[in-house]
Amino acid sequence: xxxxxxxxxxxxxxxxxxxxxxxGNYAQYFEVGRVESLRALGISYKDIESMGIILPVVELQIxxxxxxxxxxxxxxxxxxxALPHDHKIEFNQEVYxxxxxxxxxxxxxxxxxxxxxxxxxxxxxxxxxxxxxYFS
Amino acid sequence: xxxxxxxxxxxxxxxxxxxxxxxGNYAQYFEVGRVESLRALGISYKDIESMGIILPVVELQIxxxxxxxxxxxxxxxxxxxALPHDHKIEFNQEVYxxxxxxxxxxxxxxxxxxxxxxxxxxxxxxxxxxxxxYFS
Amino acid sequence: xxxxxxxxxxxxxxxxxxxxxxxGNYAQYFEVGRVESLRALGISYKDIESMGIILPVVELQIxxxxxxxxxxxxxxxxxxxALPHDHKIEFNQEVYxxxxxxxxxxxxxxxxxxxxxxxxxxxxxxxxxxxxxYFS
Amino acid sequence: xxxxxxxxxxxxxxxxxxxxxxxGNYAQYFEVGRVESLRALGISYKDIESMGIILPVVELQIxxxxxxxxxxxxxxxxxxxALPHDHKIEFNQEVYxxxxxxxxxxxxxxxxxxxxxxxxxxxxxxxxxxxxxYFS
Numbered sequence: 001x002x003x004x005x006x007x008x009x010x011x012x013x014x015x016x017x018x019x020x021x022x023x024g025n026y027a028q029y030f031e032v033g034r035v036e037s038l039r040a041l042g043i044s045y046k047d048i049e050s051m052g053i054i055l056p057v058v059e060l061q062i063x064x065x066x067x068x069x070x071x072x073x074x075x076x077x078x079x080x081x082a083l084p085h086d087h088k089i090e091f092n093q094e095v096y097x098x099x100x101x102x103x104x105x106x107x108x109x110x111x112x113x114x115x116x117x118x119x120x121x122x123x124x125x126x127x128x129x130x131x132x133x134y135f136s
Numbered sequence: 137x138x139x140x141x142x143x144x145x146x147x148x149x150x151x152x153x154x155x156x157x158x159x160g161n162y163a164q165y166f167e168v169g170r171v172e173s174l175r176a177l178g179i180s181y182k183d184i185e186s187m188g189i190i191l192p193v194v195e196l197q198i199x200x201x202x203x204x205x206x207x208x209x210x211x212x213x214x215x216x217x218a219l220p221h222d223h224k225i226e227f228n229q230e231v232y233x234x235x236x237x238x239x240x241x242x243x244x245x246x247x248x249x250x251x252x253x254x255x256x257x258x259x260x261x262x263x264x265x266x267x268x269x270y271f272s
Numbered sequence: 273x274x275x276x277x278x279x280x281x282x283x284x285x286x287x288x289x290x291x292x293x294x295x296g297n298y299a300q301y302f303e304v305g306r307v308e309s310l311r312a313l314g315i316s317y318k319d320i321e322s323m324g325i326i327l328p329v330v331e332l333q334i335x336x337x338x339x340x341x342x343x344x345x346x347x348x349x350x351x352x353x354a355l356p357h358d359h360k361i362e363f364n365q366e367v368y369x370x371x372x373x374x375x376x377x378x379x380x381x382x383x384x385x386x387x388x389x390x391x392x393x394x395x396x397x398x399x400x401x402x403x404x405x406y407f408s
Numbered sequence: 409x410x411x412x413x414x415x416x417x418x419x420x421x422x423x424x425x426x427x428x429x430x431x432g433n434y435a436q437y438f439e440v441g442r443v444e445s446l447r448a449l450g451i452s453y454k455d456i457e458s459m460g461i462i463l464p465v466v467e468l469q470i471x472x473x474x475x476x477x478x479x480x481x482x483x484x485x486x487x488x489x490a491l492p493h494d495h496k497i498e499f500n501q502e503v504y505x506x507x508x509x510x511x512x513x514x515x516x517x518x519x520x521x522x523x524x525x526x527x528x529x530x531x532x533x534x535x536x537x538x539x540x541x542y543f544s
Contacts, residue, residue, distance in 0.1 A: 018190055018192065059200065061198075328472065
C-alpha cells in the first residue's frame with residue numbers, strides 16, 4: 001500500500017451559509033491530496049498530462065461524518081491500496097481536522113486515457129516504476 | 137416516486153483545462169436539481185432552513201459516464217424513490233446533455249437536522265404533505 | 273449602447289459563512305451575464321472560441337454595495353457602452369436583487385486574442401455586424 | 409507599510425478550458441494572501457469574526473497581466489500601505505509565478521463592521537496594536 005498525507009487550510013470561499021465546508025469542495029481537497037501524494041513519489045501529474053495521458057475521474061464516493069470549519073488546517077490522507085494492473089487507479093482518501101477527528105472518507109476511481117485517441121491505456125511506466133516498491 | 141427535471145447552462149468557470157466540467161462541480165448541479173425539485177412541489181429549501189431545519193449531505197456517490205462541455209445546456213433529473221420515514225432523505229440524480237445522452241448518475245443522502253440542537257429530526261410536516269401524494 | 277439582462281438563482285455553494293454570496297463569485301455572475309448578452313445578439317461565445325479567438329479578461333473592477341443572499345433570483349445587467357474599434361471590449365455590469373435593489377456594479381475589460389498566435393486581434397466580423405446597429 | 413508573502417499551488421479545479429486560472433479565482437488567492445498576512449502578525453481573521461467583527465469586501469480591482477497555469481506555485485504578496493484610521497482597510501495584492509513574473513495586481517477594500525448591528529466600526533484594538541509598529 002502507498003500512503004501519503006498533505007495539509008490544506010480551509011478558505012473562506014469554501015465555506016457555505018451552514019458555516020461548514022460545502023460538500024462539493026471536498027472533491028478539490030481530494031484532488032490536492034492525490035496530486036501531492038504523486039509528487040511525493042517523484043511523479044508530477046502535470047508532466048503525465050504533458051505526455052498525453054489524462055486521468056479523468058470516473059467514480060467518486062464520499063461519506064461526510066463531521067463538518068470541516070473555516071480556517072481548519074485539514075490533513076488529507078491519500079492511499080493506493082492496490083497497484084493498478086489495467087487502465088484504472090483507485091485512491092482511498094480521508095480528511096482529518098487538527099484534533100485528529102476523521103471528517104470525511106472517500107474513494108476516487110480514475111482511468112488512464114490517451115488524450116488524443118480518447119481511449120483507455122495502461123498506467124505510464126514511470127508511475128509503475130515509482131509505485132511498485134510499495135506493493136511487493 | 138417523485139421526479140423533477142431542471143436545466144443548467146455550463147459556465148466557463150466550471151470547466152477545467154481538460155476542457156470538460158470539473159468533477160467536483162457536479163455537486164453544485166445536483167444541489168440545484170434538488171432545490172428546484174422541491175420548489176416545484178411548493179417547498180422552499182430556504183424556508184426549511186428558516187424553520188431551523190438543515191439538510192447536511194451525509195453521502196455522495198457519482199459515476200461519470202461522459203463529460204459535460206462548456207456551454208452545454210444540461211438537464212438535471214432529481215428523483216425521490218422512497219418517502220422518507222425517518223431522519224434521512226435520498227435523491228437519485230442524473231445529468232443529461234442536449235442530445236439526451238446520460239453524462240452522470242449519482243445518489244445523495246441528506247439528514248434532517250435541528251440547526252440549534254444539532255440532532256437528527258423527522259422530515260418537516262410540510263415536506264411530508266407535499267411528497268406523500270407521490271408515494272401512494 | 274447595447275444592454276441585456278439575464279437572471280441567476282444564487283446557489284448554496286456560492287454563499288459563505290457570512291451568509292452572503294462570496295465576493296469572488298460575482299466574477300461568475302458577470303461571465304454568465306456577458307455570455308447571455310452575446311447570445312441574445314445571435315453570438316455564441318463558444319463559437320467565437322471555435323474560430324480561434326479567445327477573450328481573456330484583462331481587468332475587473334467591482335463595487336459591492338449590498339449583499340446577495342442564498343436563493344435570491346438576481347438580475348445581471350450587461351452593457352456595452354462603446355463599439356470596440358480595436359482589440360479591446362468593455363462591459364459594464366450590474367447585479368440587482370428581486371426588489372430591484374442594486375447590489376453590485378462592475379466593469380470588465382477583455383482582449384480579443386488569436387488563440388494560436390497569442391497576439392491581440394480585432395473584434396470578429398460577426399460581432400461587429402451584430403453590435404454595430406446599437407451604436408449608430 | 410506592512411508586507412507579507414505566502415505561496416499557493418494552483419489546483420486543477422481552478423483552471424478553465426483556456427488552460428489558465430479562471431479570472432474569478434484570484435479573489436480566493438487574494439483572500440488567502442490577506443488572511444495569512446494577518447496570521448503572520450499574530451492576528452487570526454477567524455478570531456476577529458468570533459469577536460463579532462466582520463470584514464466584507466466593498467471594492468475589488470484586478471489587472472491580469474499574465475496567466476497563471478495549472479500546478480504553478482504562486483507567490484501572493486499582500487501589502488497594507490496605510491494604517492487604517494477609520495472603518496476601512498485596503499490591501500494591495502500581487503501574484504507572482506515561480507520565475508518571479510508578475511501575473512496579477514489588485515486592490516481590495518474592506519469595511520470593519522459589527523456583525524450584529526450591521527454598522528461600520530473602527531479597526532479592532534488588537535489589529536491596531538499589531539499593525540502600528542509598521543507605520544511609525
